[in-house]
Structures are given as C-alpha cells and as structure tokens.
Amino acid sequence: MKAVLFANTDWYLYNFRRALALALCRAGYDVLLISPPGPYGDKLRAMGLRWEPLPMERRSLNPLREMALLWHLVRLLRRERPMLVHGFTIKCAVYGSLAARLAGVPARVNAVAGMGYVFTSSQMKARLLRPVVRGLLRLALGGRGARLILQNADDVELFQRAGLVEPAHIRLIRGSGVDCGQFAEVSRTASSDGRLRVLLASRLLWDKGVAEYVAAIRQLRAQDRAIHALLAGTPDPGNPAAVPESTIRDWVDEGLVTWLGHVDDMVGLLGSVDVMVLPSYREGLPRTLVEAAACGLPLITTDVPGCREVVSDGIDGLLVPMGDSEALAEAIRRLQDNPEFARALGDAARMKARAQFDERIIIRRTLDVYAELCSPATASAEPAI
Template identity: 80%
Template sequence: MNVRDQASTATREPPVKAVLFANTDWYLYNFRRALALSLQQAGYEVLLLSPPGPYGEKLRALGLRWEPVPMQRRSLNLLRELALLWHLTQLLRRERPALIHGFTIKCAVYGSLAARLAGIPARVNAVAGMGYVFTSSQWKARLLRPVVRSLLRLALGGRGTRLILQNADDAELFRRAGLVDPAQIRLIRGSGVDCAQFADILPCTPDDGCPRVLLASRLLWDKGVGEYVAAIRQLRGQGRSLHALLAGAPDPGNPAAVPESTIRAWADEGLLTWLGHVDDMAGLLGSVDIVVLPSYREGLPRTLVEAAACGLPLITTDVPGCREVVADGIDGLLVPVRNSDALARAIARLQDDPPFARRLGDAARSKARTQFDERIVIRGTLAVYAELCELPEASTETTI
C-alpha cells in the first residue's frame, strides 16, 4: 500500500449505521427489505432487529445483518419488559448507530426509549395504523390505552425525532391527542410495493366462469374476516355462484386473532377455501377476479396496493388507510365498516357488471404506479433520515 492509499484509509469515514427494528422478522422481510437493501447498496451499514423467527435467515441470505431480540409482542410482564429495554439499550450502546427506525407502536416506544438512554441522536418511528390498543374495545385494550399514550409521548418527543404515518387520519389523531409535536410528523403512504413485479399479472377466469373473490390479510377480526364470511353466506343464500378465498394465517401474537378452529369450520362448511399463508402473492392475485378488505382501520394496506398494481377491482371499507387507496366508484368501491350486507351488495355489483369492474381495476393500477411504488416510499424515507443526519444518498433501484 502506498502513502496516498494509507492516508486515504486513515481519513476514510466509517460507514453510517442505521438500525431497523420491527416486531416480527416476517415484517422486515416482506415490508422493509427493499429499504434495507437500498441503504446497504449506498454504503450504509444496516442492522435489522426483531424477535426470533424463520425469516431472519432469509434476511441473512440476502446479505443483510439481522439479530434477534428477546421481545414478546403480547407480554405484560414488567420484569420481562424492563429486561427488553435494557437489552436494547446495551445493544445500541455497543453498535452506536446514527439512527434507529422503529416500526409499529411497541417498537417505536422501546426503540426510542433505548435510543435516548444510549445517546443515539436520531430516532425515526413509523406507525402503520393505531394497533390493537387503540382500535379494540376489549377491557385489556382500554386499560392499556392511557399507559401507551404516556409512553408514546415520552418516546416520540424531544430533539432528533420524526414520526412517519401512512394516512392523514392518523396524522390528525396524533395531533389531537397531543402525542407528538405536529412539526415532527411526516406522511409517507405505505411501505411501498414493487409495482413492476405485478405489472404483467393478468387475472384468469376459472373454467366454470364463477368469479374468484379473495380476502388476504392477517386473520384478525378487525380485518373484517367475520363480515367477509357473512357476506359470502348471504350471496350463496341468494343462489350466486362464486369462489370465496381466504389467504393468511391466524396471528397468535394479537388478541384479535380469529381462532384456527373457526376458520377450519368455515372451510368444512364449504363457505370458502382457506389457503393459509401465501408467499407468492403475485401468483395468487393473478388467479382471482376481485379483492376485498373490509378492515376496521388500517395504516395503508399493502394487500390492496398489490391488488391494485395487478389491475384488480377492489372493495374495502370507508375507514382511515383504506380510503387512501380507494376512491369510491373511481378505482374501487367503498362500503361502510362492519356492514356485511353492503359488502355483499358490492361483490354482487362487480359480479354483474364486468366492464365496470375492469374500469375500476385499470384506474387502480394507474394509482398504484404513481402513488404507492416502493421507490417513492424509499425516497420519502431517506428524505426523513436526511432531516436528522448527514447521510449518503441511497439508490431506489434495488433488485429484490
């Protein structure tokens, strides 16, 4: 090595380190790996954190650094929660990242508190929807709500913080609740979808000519699973022929999970076909005609965006997050929340008017490409990082 190379090596700045922290490794792999890879390609050092799970090794196989943390999503044990906070604090003191980016409310709270204790200068949090504590009417959720509000105020406040929300309704809710300084809120619609992956997907009609209707989500009651089943039951009672599909798995970490025994009973009754967890969403969406999501509230639902990118007609509820994706009668249909009768009527309308359904699907595809592509989301996220740190520019042309 010559003198010039030695001098260059001696003065070269170490890579900027960013920590991405989520409540499941599945979330990191499916929703944030494009962001992580874009950061890494630009020269960032990226560390991914989540509870243990099978997707951790998939992240490592992509060349990303992932570490498990001792986090239990449903835990209310004070000692266990303090141990998690201590673990995160020590980890951040060891790693010394420039910033930590937490996803979901629990990761936002714990990640931000640990970052404060460890002296990490920049804290970014992305909250996709208000979560079980704020949407459920169960006694446990109502009991936890004031505690979580206080923790959020503590975690999200102070210098060097930004809160990324996915829809304007949540932004207004956070403002009204006084959970964060409005000047620190940034609106980025969704986690992004690689629209090119779905661009050439053309739905195929089954041989029997019956439309295939799909609900794909985590199998939670507040995703509208019960309303979907009731609507299908009603349509079948009217003598309509259609294929009802349900994709997803129960989420045992969420108190609103639909029991597996209930799902199997619906399938055994012949109401629907339960597909379980599906990795190949592009292939699944290419096999259906209509996508529904009768959710009670969302951040910004990725399933709807993926279906829109395929040019499928969408039916969803007129609630925060969902109405960010669908404008009623323009690129989909909106129905009232918790209303299975209205959902059944919307499905029947699309079944009876295929040209109208195609027009909705074409408009949905156009909106997905111009508003929800992952490159748009990554650029917006990096712009938030740049507000807090001097960071290198990252490419949004990552190949996944």
C-alpha cells in the same frame, strides 16, 4: 453511517422492509435489522443483510421481562453506536426510541402503521393500557432528533389532536411501498368454472373484517350466486383479535370459503382471482390492497382510515361501511353483474398504485426523512434520559 431497523417480527422486516434495507445498503449505510427470532431471519441473512434476534415477546405484560428487553436494547445500541434507529409498530416505536435516548443515539424515526390493538380494541385490557401507552408514546416520540412517519391523513390528525408528538415532526408517507413493476407482470388466468373469484388476504383478525366477509359470502350463496371465496393468511397468535383456527375450519367445512393459509407467492395468487376485498375496521395503509391494485384488480374495502387512502369510491374501487356485510355483498354483486365496470376500476387502481404507492417513491421519501436528522447540522446527540 449506521442505521438500525427494529420490528416486532422478522416476517415484517422481510415482507415489508427488505427493499428499504437493501436501498440503505446501496446508499452507503451500515444496516442492522433486529426483531424477535423467526424463520425469516435466515432469509434476510441470505440476502446479505445483517439480522439479529431479540428476546422480545409481543404480548408480554411482565414488567421484569419488559425491563430486561429495554436494557437489552440499550446495551445493543451502545455496542453498535448507530446514527439512527427506525422502529416499526407502536411497541417497537416506544421501546426503540426509549432505548435510543438512553444510549445517546442522535436520530430516531418511527413508522406507526395504524393505532394498533391498544387504541382500536374495546376490550377492558386495551382500555386499561391506553393511558399508559399514550404517556409512553409522548415520552418516546418527543425531542428534536425524532420524526414520526404515519401512513394516512386520518392518523396524522389523530396524533396531532392527541398531542402525542409535535406536528412539525410528523411526516406522511403512504405505506411501505410495493414493487409495482413486479405485480404489473401478473398473468391473469380466467376462471375455469365461470365463478367470480373473490379474495380476502390478510392476517386473520376479527378487525380485518373476516366475519363480515364470511357473512357476505353466506348471503351471496343463499342467492345462488356463482362465487368462489378465497381466504389467504393465518391467525396471528400474538394478537388478541386473532380468529381461532377452529372457527376458520368450521367455515371451510360449511363450504363457504377456501382457506389457503399463508401464501408467499402473492403475484401468482393475485393472478388467479377477480376481485380483492378487505373489510377492515382501520388500517395504516393496507399493502394487500396496493398489491392487488398494481395487478389491475378491482378493489372493495371499507370507508375507514387507511383503506380510503387507497380507494376512491366508484373511481378505482368501491367503499362500503365498516361492519356492513349486506353492503359488502351488494358491492360484490355489482362487480359480478358489470364486468366492464369492474375492469375500469381495476385499470384506474393500477394507475394510482404506480403514481402513489410504488416502493421507489416510498423509499426516496423515507431517505429524505433520514437526511433531515442525519445531516451535520442536526446529528448532534440528544442528552440521554
């Protein structure tokens, strides 16, 4: 049985879905990974996985280029003749599902981690694209051979209310999974200078709350708080909400943050900090919070969809209002002033990560969705559109 996994970057496939791909291979699937070209394709191949690059530009709005991409996908799927196509993110969900229907692929699974730029941005371009994307989603996600995987209960309610997909075809699977055993082995090092080490690790987008994080650190520094603020990640040039690199370097020059850039060794990084912060505006289910939780770090995040799936306020972390840098600064102060409370939050976060977000749980539930669609009773191909 063949499955195609389709993402908008090879980085995403490598970092978030390689464990799923390897599990599928062990379960007897013939797996093909597809994405735009990038350096992680060779890493996937080095693991024994089959990966193929696509002529896809994430920010493209050129109708001819987009039609060419769709036709490329149709020809690829007709050549490969998979039983199932699994798309990740909204663009891949739309294009992958449309191509699968045109190619007569029996089963389509789509995992949408949050609503993406088109639905979360207030920019004019996003508002103009919204009804178009909404219509394409209805077309792409429909049909008896389709399932939609969402990562949090808020998105489930949103998709149901918008009528984008049949409620019976929605499955809730919280995140892409984390190897909690690997992160539980983190060797935590003490601060050499007594400062509280706070980390924000994410793509450097405005809607990740990067500005609020920097503003909170500025407030804490004005109060002579001993804080070492770390920023890990890079701007995403394919996203209109990317923070300009010049702005990040200004913050570094001001002495507010230490910018680490892209970090491959998250285990080592999380072992070198005391608190994880993510003041995001909305998430599917944030992997960095789960990784930090698996390490036993106390978490501070916003009371928004996705983030509150990971953190219950005062139990395994702290929730603050979205866009409120003062509340974020107060939460950091609270953990700095009460190390025992911070330790208790971290211990509870570790237990929750193991019970709910371990990759073995996520992969097993994903395979259950595949089995729904690929059993002999349901594997007959739908008519091509």
